Amino acid sequence: MPPQMLKKCRTASHRPAVKRRRFRHDEVTAVDLFSGFGGLTKGLKEAGVTTIMAANHDDYKVAVHEANHPEAERWIADLVDPEAADYHSARDLPPADFLAAGVSCVNHSQANTIKAYEQGAALFELDDPDYEARVTRSERDRATANCVLHYAAQHHPRLILVECTTELTSWGPAIPGSRKIGDGSTYRWWLKQFDLLNYDQALYGHYRGKSALAALLLRFDLATGGIEVVDAGSPTLWRIRGSTTERVELDRQLPLGMFEDTVYAMQRLRLLPGDRSVFVACDPGEPRSAGDGEAGDGPVARALAQARHLSCADAPRAVVRALREASPGAPESVLVVCLDWHGPETGRPGAATPGDGGPLPPPGTP
Known part of the structure; x- marks a missing residue:
């Protein structure tokens, strides 16, 4: 041997x-x-x-x-x-x-x-x-x-x-x-x-995959407008910049707590002064387009565009009302969170200089 x-x-x-x-x-x-x-x-x-x-x-x-x-x-x-x-x-x-x-x-x-x-x-x-x-x-x-x-x-x-x-x-x-x-x-x-770890593993440890949490995890740098985001089966993220309303495409990943040892990838975004970020979640799903060549997420985009001139406090209520009245497929419940970024706070230690928006994210990020 x-x-x-x-x-x-x-x-x-x-x-x-x-x-x-x-x-x-x-x-x-x-x-x-x-x-x-x-x-x-x-x-x-x-x-x-x-x-x-x-x-x-x-x-x-x-x-x-x-x-x-x-x-x-x-x-x-x-x-x-x-x-x-x-x-x-x-x-x-x-x-x-x-x-x-x-x-x-x-x-x-x-x-x-x-x-x-x-x-x-x-x-x-x-x-x-x-x-x-x-x-x-x-x-x-x-x-x-x-x-x-x-x-x-x-x-x-x-x-x-x-x-x-x-x-x-x-x-x-x-x-x-x-x-x-x-x-x-x-x-x-x-x-x-x-x-x-405080999110995914804690949920899995408690429910062992029988229940999961769809979430959007974000970290904002108010000095630079930089955002780090993990899309874990999340609500949709929209950005209103001037007169343009657009959905921010994220890498959709597994909900938190679904499987053990799930690896999540971080994405980096950047806001410019005056940008509005809106998070929309609908249950059981977003209202469907009425057709006529409109994109599938048209009802949400239309509701956001109509509310863009409202304040950050009033816009979510207007968007919820518009989506609840949408036809066909009006959602039973709607959650809308709105965030306006006006630029770095001048005079605050570590704030970016006016107009530069802070350091750029890696090439290829939105």
Whole structure:
């Protein structure tokens, strides 16, 4: 039998605390992911935080951690690969006030810098015959960062600390011409997921997909007119600019709480001074066009255009009245929210200068 077949099959194993911990109602607790020898656990202890659970895949490191911190419980398990025999999900670790995670950085750190200098080359120009295999290991390293998302989605700790090298920020597809440097898009996606955890994962955790929420999530920058938006099966978004009324086409995504671990993409829009944004939701649906070549969303566009000269406070009432009287297919209920942006507030710290509208969004955004 080949030697590799003789390797003992691993399974995830739990180790209770060697030393009994004294529980207090007012103590701050922590879970340490990828705990290694216990450096982060020691720092937490010195800050007055009690680590109740540590997790790592390496038996030897767990043994050292146990010697250094006998009051903590431990899991020896693969937290990344669900197909591994010793897999244990970060979601199944106990809840705590504080999550500490030493995200793996071995294969995408600057550890090869000395070798690069010896060859007179920059780090990312270094000839690396094992590059493809190293990329695979590097992506697995970065995947440990998703375990932080899994734990946060399940338990919503009050504070999260992630320790890693700066190369984590280049997580993403390679930049053309520099195949060893990522564009950071996946890293930015990872950060954005924390904004959504309080909504999507909380809903799924409660209803387990049996009920979902159609929503439009927005973040306005009143200084620049910039908007970040996630369309999760939302009401429609309209923009009135001067005499033009138009529907803003968004990337329609799944309602919140429908499935576990749904990935949502953020879009960026930009308002100009004087723009009006209107959000329209109709149940069971928007009124249908009466025909005669009118667009399918014609009744909504017509109602908005007729109300554009009204104030932001009066326009929604006029739009609701017009849609309720629409025929055919008048909706049973209508919700209209109106927002006018008049430009940056002059004199406010951080406000954009008059007329510039702040920084432009990436090319290709409306």
